[in-house]
Amino acid sequence: MEKYASVELFTDDINNEQPKGVNNLSTRHFDDTSFRVEWDKSNESCASHFLVCWEQSQAKDNGCKRIPSYETDFYKGDPNVCTNVTVSVSAVSVINELSSGNESIIITTAPGSVQNLTSWLVELGSVGLKWDPPLPGEDCVDHYIVELRDNYYIVNATGDKLQYIFNNLTLCQHQIFSIRSANSQAPGEVTEPEVTQTGSHSLHLEWKRPLELFDCLVMYSVCWKETNKTDSACSEQKLEQYPKRTLYGLKSCAEYTVTLAALGVSRLHDNDTTLTQFTGPEPVTALKVDNVDTRSVTVSW
Structure with a gap:
């Protein structure tokens, strides 16, 4: 059996120019437990790594991390709920630590998970769900989303009336219900x-x-x-x-x-x-060509 040793190095550009910044910084995924950002790397840039920094409003869990330039995404787990997180990414060269300008986005994290989710049989074919609001995160809850077999139902409820009743369920079948809290963030128009x-x-x-x-x-x-x-x-x-x-x-x-x-x-x-x-008209039918000679052709349909 052979054992190998390896080391990772970066071959910098001899011109030693300031690297170009990242493009199209966006959020790939986020919820109450994590978020992931991604970006495009400039093909004309010679950067050894990216510097990713995050700053959460009203929180102490801020920091930065260097990642190699062949990676173009960043995952952060356990963010604070209901908070604005500013994420900035810059490209950095290995020599003299030359850096591009920052590209930044602001992410509003989701509320936390609901508490004490319970169910009860209302009647044959009907099941009720009841839950408590998330703690922490209740202050920024706009609505709840109840899911059953890829069907989503919006529940606008507050206080002690956090419940939803499913009717006309298929009998003698396992049912998996899920519920999550959501804030009011929504994307703009296409x-x-x-x-x-x-x-x-x-x-x-x-x-x-x-x-x-x-x-x-x-x-x-x-x-x-x-x-x-x-x-x-x-x-x-x-x-x-x-x-x-x-x-x-x-x-x-x-x-x-x-x-x-x-x-x-x-x-x-x-x-x-x-x-x-x-929409367009129906295509023509029975298209045919007749009477072909050196100077003319007859087309009919």
Whole structure:
């Protein structure tokens, strides 16, 4: 058996110029127990590492950490609940400690976990949940989110009436209920929404992320319906996917209303953006070419 020893070094640029700063600093994830930020590294920059600093309002748990420049994200566990955290990232070179300017964002952490969650059988097919507010964190709770099998229900309740009743449950089946507290943070509207392609039975949509409170963004929602009709359909889009969506199965020559929303942890549609667009006509049928000679051709359909 062979054993190896290793050492990690960084080969700095001989020009020894000040490194360029990071781009697109954003929050990848945050809740009451942790947050993660990520950024893009400039390809033209020669930085040996990044310096990540965090400062929590009204708290003593502040600090900085150096991470190697091949890593472009940072995880921080156990932040204080209901507090503003300023996170700044700068690129630093290994020689003379040359540093870029800071790129900063502010994260508002979530309330803590609810306390003393209990359940009871209301009647056959109905179950009630009851809980106490989070401690600490009760002061910044805006609402509660109750979840059952990927269905979310918003509960606006306070005081001694923190409860929710599920009805019409499937009998003889294990049910897992969860509940979390949430603050009022919500991302802004999506930017530059447009219909880039139109088909007889389809519409292709593209958009860009919101400029306001992007750190609160959890996912996108796309809803569509025929204009002046009530039946609609919706689909959620994860952040890992590109901000675009093709809607299939539409009627030809019909006007559709499409609603795009950037959703926070509460899944509330506070900042919707609406587009209207007609689908195209049906394609021609029985297309054929006849009477081809050196100077003419006959096309019919």
